[in-house]
Amino acid sequence: MKKLSLIAMMAIAALSFQSCGGSKDSKEVADSVNAVKDTSTMAAKDTAGVTGAKGIAVDEGDAKFATGAANAGLAEVAAGTxxxxxxxxxxxxxFGAMMVTDxxxxxxxxMAIAKTKxxxxxxxxxxxxxxxxxxxAAKSGADFDKAYVDAMVSGHKKVESLFEDASKNCKDADLKAFAAKTLPTIKSHLAEIEAIQKGMK
Structure with a gap:
């Protein structure tokens, strides 16, 4: 029954996305779906045969951290490529190649954590x-390099703040641990891209 309601809800989300004329982007759609669905750990598993077992639903703020982190990560890979x-x-x-890898x-x-939640x-x-x-993509040469570096400095400052907050305030232990584990890499990226930016001036 739960699977059926989840499928119906996702169909409604898809229809509402289309009815907006595609004005919502992928992150907004994910946030909308998460706001109305059961993000408990039990919902991610086949609950047949489990009586009275219900996982703790993931906090809305934690789910928003997950979508924000995924959005930033996807953007870093695209720009890094x-x-x-x-x-x-x-x-x-x-640096771009390192962004793709990291x-x-x-x-x-x-994604693996989100799947379990x-x-x-x-x-x-x-x-x-x-x-x-x-x-x-419209830029080339030194203009591209400068624009990319500036975007990376600005972006990594925002992402550092997002992960810093999540590493202290996430209620979900797995997401909190992921934020804490990833934060030093983000800080290292920021320090490196700021050094590159300084060297270009």
Missing amino acids: LASEKATNPKVKA HTKANEEL NITLPNEPDADHQKMKADL
């Missing part, structure tokens, strides 16, 4: 990050 192909500065090119790994870890994650970056990627 672009930088590893288009950058003229070897340090910028190498954020793909973190995204996979987060029945949390829906976005499958592509949100509209703001899609625009950033399109703007970057």
Whole structure:
């Protein structure tokens, strides 16, 4: 019965997404779905034969951290791929390749956690990050390098703040541990891209 209601709810979410004329991006859709579905650990498993067992639902703020982290990770991979192909500065090119490797790994870890919690994650970056990627793709040479580096400094400051907060305040132990484990890598990325930015001035 629970599976049937989940399928019906997802169909409604899909229809409402279409009726908005596609104005909602992947992150907004994921947040909407998570707001109305059972994110308990039991819901992610086949509950047949389990009597009276109900997991603790994931806190709404924790689910939003998961979608925000996934959104940022997807954006880093997309922009990093672009930088590893288009950058003229070897340090910028190498940083882009590192973003693809590190954020793909973190995204996979987060997806595995989200699956056990029945949390829906976005499958592509949100509209703001899609625009950033399109703007970057239109640039070349030193202009591309500068725009990418500036975007990475700004983006990593926001992501550092997101993960810092989650590492202290997430109620879900697995998401809190993921945030705490990933935070040093984000801090290291920020320090490296700030050093590259300084060297370009």
